[in-house]
Amino acid sequence: MNTPEPWKNAREIDAAIDEMAEQLRQILAQRGIERPLLVGIHSGGVWVAERIHRRLGLSEPLGTLDISFYRDDFTRIGIHPVVRPSHLPVNIDGRQLVLVDDVLHTGRTIRAALNVLFDYGRPAAVLRVALAERDGRELPIAADLVGWQARLAPGQHLKLTGPEPLSLVIRAPTSRAKVKPAADDRT
DSSP states (O other), X not given: OOOOOEEEOHHHHHHHHHHHHHHXXXXXXXXXXXXXXXXXXTTHHHHHHHHHHHHXXXXXXXXXXXXXXXXXXXXXXXXXXXXXXXXXXXXXXXOEEEEEEEEESSSHHHHHHHHHHXXXXXXXXXXXXXXXXXXXXXXXXXXXXXXXXXXXXXXXXXXXXXXXXXXXXXEOTXXXXXXXXXXXXEO
């Protein structure tokens, strides 16, 4: 099978995560948030959250979230989804959360993640962070902080591969040809 050429390679991703961590530090300071709880959505969101967590030097352990059973498309992803445990290391009631995902596309992953979080408690606020955001939103959900924005052709998908090294690739389900990404805007 032909592996797609990376749209963003490990070096570019590390630089974007450095910049995102600094921007998040500023957002947290502006909002007076001193002890945020970072929560990564399995799998790619956890990989990104781990890196941001290290760069921010946070004392709270990182939380992880599996949304498999909360997806509204659960019946379409097959009867054997990869399910990982969720782990929230502290009570989230009244806490300021930073929810980290790899790619924000339709908004359905974030909607499912919010449902999972509210099963654990009632956070004071949830900031949303995504390494990449692409067109095709189906729900009125946006990120507070995004590394890249991308416009893709119909049928193309943006996928984070990893955990080491991280790479963002554009995949077309039925094409083996190299895919040239649309112009992106750095945010």
